[in-house]
């Protein structure tokens with residue numbers, strides 16, 4: 558798929574843009590603070606209805622303006638689509654082919670985009686919450702059921718936690734209602750964990766291939782899922798996972814009441830990146846971690862293609878200059894002719910542009 562016509566109004570410092578992107582490679586060159594990342598963010602927002610930098614949509618509206626507007630025409634192998642998002646201070650609205658969509662979940666997934674920025678190193682180095690957000694964001698954009706269960710889970714988890722707080726403060730007594738909530742939560746959790754295993758298995762293989770390709774090294778990359786309910790295993794079906802979580806909730810019930818919060822489930826799970834079986838978070842060098850992060854992004858491209866038959870857009874924010882020539886060519890070679898790619902950079906130096914054939918270059922001021 559590719560993004561063709563693109564219109565932006567009042568999005569951060571982007572007052573008014575109306576352009577047609579190149580189906581292959583687009584480069585945004587400019588000094589610092591000109592709006593290069595803003596432009597990538599706007600494309601990402603059009604795809605996922607959320608920013609990778611902030612959870613507050615209000616920040617995206619240009620100072621002193623009432624709304625921000627993003628529109629794009631998407632070409633897919635079967636259809637063309639017109640997407641539109643309007644962000645106001647009250648919230649956002651989305652349209653597909655000029656028909657307003659009541660549910661964001663109907664909209665997300667029409668346009669797929671994978672973004673890679675230097676902060677993605679945090680995926681390996683950072684806290685578990687980042688890796689969970691990574692799964693929810695990336696799996697949600699390719700699997701509508703995942704998106705549905707993830708949002709349902711947040712809802713029921715909040716309800717259960719609120720009730721646990723009431724129980725812990727003695728404001729509620731009825732533990733039967735807690736059991737009902739735990740049962741409901743176990744069912745949804747099982748659907749999420751089952752899918753995480755499945756998608757991670759694919760991602761692990763694809764990332765391992767990509768790692769071999771870009772690092773030119775002999776270590777093997779693998780991704781493992783660590784459920785907070787330790788008895789859950791990779792080949793369990795949803796019913797088994799459900800039973801194991803429910804069982805665990807029964808065991809930890811009094812502890813949960815005491816603490817006033819849900820102690821296990823997908824919101825406490827983690828993933829581990831391993832090089833030759835060793836935890837990359839603890840043992841990998843900076844360069845290896847960078848290669849892992851990049852490999853995971855490349856693997857995501859394959860995952861999107863595997864699940865939707867389309868290649869997603871690839872948004873590369875400030876990453877080219879961080880890669881040595883070997884890895885730059887490996888990266889460009891890997892994506893060549895498959896994904897529409899957007900690259901930001903402050904200068905042309907240090908980048909092997911000869912690998913990119915006839916990109917469309919935008920000077921951002």
Ligand code: ATP
Pocket residue numbers: 568569570571587588589590591592593594595596616617618619620903
């Ligand atoms: P760098 O090379 O440093 O990464 P950049 O070109 O990627 O720079 P952006 O992150 O896109 O820069 O930001 C450009 C400018 O956007 C900043 O100067 C910031 O003040 C401005 N900006 C951010 N939010 C808003 C907003 N809501 N309204 C107006 N301007 C904004």
Ligand code: MG
Pocket residue numbers: 593594595874875901
């Ligand atoms: Mg930037």
